[in-house]
Structures are given as structure tokens and as C-alpha cells.
Amino acid sequence: MRVPGAWGVAGSPVQHSVTPMLFDVIGRSVGIQSPSRLIIEVDSIDELISHLATLEGDIWISCTAPLKYALSKWYGDKAPLSESINQIARIEGRMEVGNTDGLGFLEACESEGIVPRGKILKLRGGGATARSIALEWTRMGGLIFPIKGRRQLPDGPWSNMVNQDDEADIALDLDVSPGQRHDTEMEAKRTLSVSYGSDWRPDDFAIKMVCAQHLVAWRILYAPEMAAKLPSLEDTIGLLSEEKRKITIHEW
Numbered sequence: 001m002r003v004p005g006a007w008g009v010a011g012s013p014v015q016h017s018v019t020p021m022l023f024d025v026i027g028r029s030v031g032i033q034s035p036s037r038l039i040i041e042v043d044s045i046d047e048l049i050s051h052l053a054t055l056e057g058d059i060w061i062s063c064t065a066p067l068k069y070a071l072s073k074w075y076g077d078k079a080p081l082s083e084s085i086n087q088i089a090r091i092e093g094r095m096e097v098g099n100t101d102g103l104g105f106l107e108a109c110e111s112e113g114i115v116p117r118g119k120i121l122k123l124r125g126g127g128a129t130a131r132s133i134a135l136e137w138t139r140m141g142g143l144i145f146p147i148k149g150r151r152q153l154p155d156g157p158w159s160n161m162v163n164q165d166d167e168a169d170i171a172l173d174l175d176v177s178p179g180q181r182h183d184t185e186m187e188a189k190r191t192l193s194v195s196y197g198s199d200w201r202p203d204d205f206a207i208k209m210v211c212a213q214h215l216v217a218w219r220i221l222y223a224p225e226m227a228a229k230l231p232s233l234e235d236t237i238g239l240l241s242e243e244k245r246k247i248t249i250h251e252w
Contacts, residue, residue: 005055
């Protein structure tokens, strides 16, 4: 397989992101010695494209807010329902893209014994991540209870599924500032958070999700031919936690 010259993360803020470490630990687990790390702090797709134009060779980039929606428009709306792209790969000068937020959320839920079918997910937010999660949750037979936040979840296959009086099984608040831990006040049988900061722990759901969506990206975009060799979600979290421990010791 072709090995990239660099991999990393783009968006804003991204200094807290574990994505560069994830690329490194997954890469080493399948025999790829770590390419150059990229941490690209940008607020617009134009800034990102300009930055990538200065780099040579193949590049793998995981993108976060506020780039996901703009990327979906830039690359021809290849994710028309979610309107979100969070993974890009430049391979031999050609750009390939994908969206793994929703699938990563489902795999993280599965690791905690959460099955979408028939379950009500109370979801605050209407941005790219919210749309991606709502789409995959409903595809697996789940129901969405949208809660208006900074943005309203637009109409989609998840619309008009539940009554306002229905009790939610899961609550997820996506209207939070990135880079910090967060607990929601929304009522449900169980609450989840996909936000994390530098004080993250291996058992945080947010860490499970970011690891899961990263593994999905390797399977469907970056290295599908190596899918069978990739570590499990549990092993990936362990590798990431050990990498963090080593860095912490080194900093001391």
C-alpha cells in the first residue's frame, strides 16, 4: 500500500485533539512508521486547501469543526443527507473523502451495549456531527428526538418520529464548546458526551467515539486493504492511552 508522507488533523480548535496520536498508534500497529504529523489550525476550507497545496506527497487528514459542512460542498456534496465530510486523503494528487462520524458513534455505542433499534436518541444541535449521527441512528432503526440548540436539526429521515412526551433512552448534547469535557442537563435514561479535553480518560465515551470513527476511516478510506490487520476498538483505546502515558512521563 502507499504510505502517506504526512497525516493529522485540521479545524479549529485542534490543539487538544488525539487524532495525530491515533494516526501514529494505529499506523505502528500495522507496520507503518509514523509519517510527519500535521496539526492544521484553520477556520475555512480555503485556508485548508491553501495549506495542503504547500505540502508534497500523499496526505491523510481528519477534519473537525468548522470544516465539515464546507468540505461536503467543496467536494460535490458526496454526503447529501448529512452534508458532512470529516476525512480527506490526497493519494497520487487525487482527493478522496469520507464521513465517519455517524458510523463511529454507532460503533462506540455498540461497545457499551447500546443498540439503536427502537431507542429514542434526544439530540441537541443541528450541525454536521448531529446530522451524521441522526442519519446513521435512524438507518439502524433508532428514533430521533431533536432539541433546538444553536442550530435546528434540519428535516430528514429522522423527522417527526417521536412525541414530545416520549422518554428518551439516550441524551446527547452537541451544542458544547470543543476541547473540554461536558455533562448535559438533558433528561434521559442515559446521557453521553462526545466532547473531550486534555484530561480525557480511556473510558470516556468521547474517546471511544473518536477511536471508532478513526478506525472506520482506515477501513473505508485510508487503507481498506489493511482492514483485517487493524486493531480492535478496545486495543486502539489501550494503545492511545499508553501513548498519552508515555508523553506525560516525558513532559515531567
